[in-house]
Amino acid sequence: MIINILHLLILAVLFGFPAQSQENSGPLRIEITEGIIEPMPIAVTQFLAENAGAEAFASQLTDVIIRDLAGSGLFRNIDPSAYIGSISNFNAPVSFPDWKAINAQALITGAVNLTSDNQMVVKFRLFDVFGQENLIGLQFAASSQSWRRMSHKVADQVYARLTGEDPYFDSRVAYIAEEGPKSNRKKRLAVMDYDGANTRYLTGSEDIVLAPRFSPNAREIIYTSYETGVPQVFLMNVDTLSRRVLDSERNMTFAPRFSPDGRNVVMSLSNGAKSDIYSFDIATGQKLQLTDTAAIDTAPSYAPDGSQIVFESDRGGGQQIYVMSANGGSAQRISFGKGRYGTPVWSPRGDMIAFTNINNGRFHIGVMRTDGSDEKLLTGSFLDEGPTWSPNGRVIMFFRETQGSVGAPSLFSVDITGQFLKMVPTLTFGSDPAWSGLLE
């Protein structure tokens, strides 16, 4: 079953809560700094099923919310066996001392209701336990098919309220699903929820496909395919799967990315001798050459305001990262550390650039400011490659390939402090992840 997840309507309604006594305290807030982060202990209580139909969903919803929040590395869910109090009525006043006693900084309660036409209502509240304050009361309504999205939306609300930052859980990832031996790898274009659920394959494995990227509204994907015999950038509609080659001429094109407004695609075009960066107007098909050197210019990525492009080039002798105007012209090198630098990606916040660094036979994912300062390597292995930013610019997903004849790639994520590295589950080997923006 394919859930057309992009066309779901999720209604959110705010609701109040009877006032309870409040102690004066600062806002409950986890400060995300460069230092070591101690996860905030929280209690996500089992969501209550308000009718029989909702029972099948209540635990699953709760589990997804817990996995989202704990998986961010910023929160630690307190095991229910430590609970003193319990939540048996969503609307009953909360006994804060019970939750203070187990040092729960935040308390999340919820309830699920399923109507006969499979419409689901998910209600939840977020409490500041020590401030004795109801921070959020909200309900979502949608088809029960989208229960996972509703779970992510609840977790997003909690994350945003407690961090003061934009959330990222209700998002998708396009990637390349890989199967078979290293000498005969089969690749398919796939999309999934950010946490690995709801995988959907968009192509077969007849032709090599590489490096998909979402359009800003996640309705379209650009990727490289060998369908015509040479690598060429294709534009695909995610819903209908209709696709077309972007460049009407038979050039080798690769490494595409959308402009922030979704109107242009910037990518490499190779005539063999050299690879230059071009921008393509999707509507008109017009292309504009942005670089013109004898070098390899590739892996372009727009700044979120669309004014600049970061890319890699070996024009200086080795593979390094440069920034230029979105209209082309002179470029400024920004990478000066040890080794080679490639696959730069501009953060959605605009403040950082993620990259792949190759040094002494090891591959690293790292971040630097847009002027190249404050470089920090976050990972290292035989082969870490291809960073992509979470919608809020807090987390980077990439792929890690193991070495040797049975080597294979898997998806990983790491936060930009480098402290929370974890594997992202996929049904097959996975590579070339591309995170969407937050879904509408």
Added chain:
Amino acid sequence: MTCIKIGMTLACVLALTACDDFRGNNSGMNGNGSGVDPSLTDVNNPMSVGYFNQTIGDRVLFQVDQSILTPTAISTLDGQVSWLLENTNFTTKIEGHADEQGTREYNLALGARRANVVRDYLVSKGIAPNRIDIVTYGKERPLAVCSIEECWSKNRRAVTLVATGLLD
């Protein structure tokens, strides 16, 4: 079955029809009258693809992150030139490849550069440009799969595929 799947051009010889159609290249090697001719697989026949692949040598190797032709490579390509000048009914497709020690996009560009260096050399020695098509595979089609130099050196290659028929 395709030649790419097997990863050895010798296998293409044994299944030439499949090879002609490799990667669904509509405009490429779907040659006229390119049915499997037994003589094409006979390595003792100097006009055969087998002879080209094995005796002339269908590939040249490159140093790490380089696309400069080595003296050995030039010697091989000189042999390819002589053969192609004699066997004018053959067209070529040059595949450029890279080892796994590079990022995906860069390796695509590097493979293109390697294929192009071979094309330029063949053209400079008198092979008509319209007999040559190029494609890069970057690190997508390793021939050897271990993660040491012994394998990587085999993967940093440009392979000249020959087939009867015309390119567009």
